[in-house]
Amino acid sequence: MAEKGREIFDVTLFKRLLTFIKPYRLIFIVSILCVVGLAVFGALKPRVLQEAIDTQVALKKYDGFVFYIGIMLGLLVLEVICQLFFIYYASWLGQSVVRDIRVKLFKHMLKFKMTYYDKSSVGVLITRAVTDMERIADIFGQGLFMIFSDILKMAVVAGFMIAMNLKLSLIVFITLPLVVVATKIFQRYMKQAFEDVRTEVSNLNSFVQERVTGMKILQLFTREATEYRNFKTINERHKKGWLKTVWYNSIFFPIAEFLSSLTMGVIIWIGGLNVVSTQTASVGELMAFIMFIPMLFRPLNQIANKFNTLQMGMVAADRVFKVLDTESQLDDTGTVEATHFKGDITFNNVYFSYIEDEEVLKGISLNIKAGETVAIVGATGAGKSTIINLLNRFYDINSGVIKIDDIDIKDMRLAALRSQIAVVLQDVFLFADTILNNITLNNPEISEDDVIEAAKAIGIHKFISSLPNGYHYNVKERGVMLSSGQRQLISFLRAYVTNPSILILDEATSSVDSYSEQLIQDATDTITKGRTSIVIAHRLATIQQADKIIVMDAGKIVEQGTHQSLLEKDNGYYKNLYEVQFLKAEAV
Known part of the structure; x- marks a missing residue:
């Protein structure tokens, strides 16, 4: 087991974050239902297309074609409705949770001893209370639910594929382990990269805040050139931190896209042969599989991307909770309620x-x-x-x-x-x-x-x-x-x-x-x-x-x-x- 700071995903931290959802259970449930709807309705469309082609187009029967078009339109409308409600309520939930955490953090900070502020950077505390909070909101709006949606969609799609044609499904599934392994490696490196990014963001905020506050001193002692050079150094570190994440993304996503396209080509080749020669696959199944492959691989790629968002939010949450866990309060256990002093x-x-x-x-x-x-x-x-x-x-x-x-x-x-x-x-x-x-x-x-x-x-x-x-x-x-x-x-x-x-x-x-x-x-x-x-x-x-x-x-x-x-x-x-x-x- 890796050290806590190096785990790919900190389950304990995530459970603690989820405790802030309790006041908004209903909204959470609605968001989950919308996610389920997105997965099911999205996966049903290729299945309906397969039926339409095999029972109507392939047999040159069009009496029931309008019925299938109606089903497709219905699924599309339901998917749009689920998407609309999901985007709104997931974001609403994220902002509500962040509001509660921010209020709790500020209340906690108000009670800190002066010793804490003597030793802490104002810029870092501002980063915790503002920038890091927005990253936590992204966990719900773009991270948690989207990952759950992608995983569910993959499971539903895989189920439909196996039910429709086991042989073609096995061909698709052969390349999946490669993408999964690449994703896990990618996530591990991205976790460290995002920790470095958050550190550099805090350093940059702290530096700018202190220099803006002390600008009169800098100008009085003609330190503009020196501080400009110092800023360029810190800003360069900040840029390198972000470029590291860009580098990992530039390696992973082309590989994942290549495997997806390769699988698509193999399915078209083998599936096409089956349709023409052995008749072990129908034209409708081949069309459905061509639609299913992006629905299977793209969510896997998106999981990696959304996991980036989740990781940034988790890193931010860890930093915020460290401030919340800081015990620097005076013991306010006194009971005397003096309304006026004589003054001795x-x-x-x-x-x-x-x-x-x-x-x-x-x-x-x-x-x-x-x-x-x-x-x-x-x-x-x-x-x-x-x-x-x-x-x-x-x-x-x-x-x-x-x-x-x-x-x-x-x-x-x-x-x-x-x-x-x-x-x-x-x-x-x-x-x-x-x-x-x-x-x-x-x-x-x-x-x-x-x-x-x-x-x-x-x-x-x-x-x-x-x-x-x-x-x-x-x-x-x-x-x-x-x-x-x-x-x-x-x-x-x-x-x-x-x-x-x-x-x-x-x-x-x-x-x-x-x-x-x-x-x-x-x-x-x-x-x-x-x-x-x-x-x-x-x-x-x-x-x-x-x-x-x-x-x-x-x-x-x-x-x-x-x-x-x-x-x-x-x-x-x-x-x-x-x-x-x-x-x-x-x-x-």
């Missing part, structure tokens, strides 16, 4: 690492009282943003405990926890949608009037109203129609309108102009009032009024206190940091 936050001896054995936080312990504004400062990589990530449970800690209002955050439902914490990040992400939808994130509980009132409260209603269409202005992808300061103001309003118990500002004023900074500072004063607030900042001038300043270095808290008390420490970490920034400001 406690970190008790917390250790954490993104990568095993590389600790980012080393025994952090801190207490933040309800309603306090606490600033966290320190050099890049000190662990400031990590504290925010852990408070929101984007990651689980290695050891220690994090509590809000004396309740371990692991005992809270994730949705309840995160709904009470609002975060304003340095790198604001806006969707290609209106300002209103970017603020409410389509939360039906937040009305446009609520948004307008909140905007007035923090002093940015005038700015939004000045834009074309105001709150219904489309900011395009990632908010490119707005400046960085304007995007930051939108993120402040997004946080404020949810009325959070805890507010987190992560480097919220680090890269904005002086006008926007003043608006943001005014907004900050408004939205931090009366709620627990954590402010992470490099610019120490913005956090001097904080109730407490926590100074971090290399994953540890090295100092705590007010701005004034920290400045009074001789050779203190904060004092040295402040003086360096103050001297730089004076120099400017």
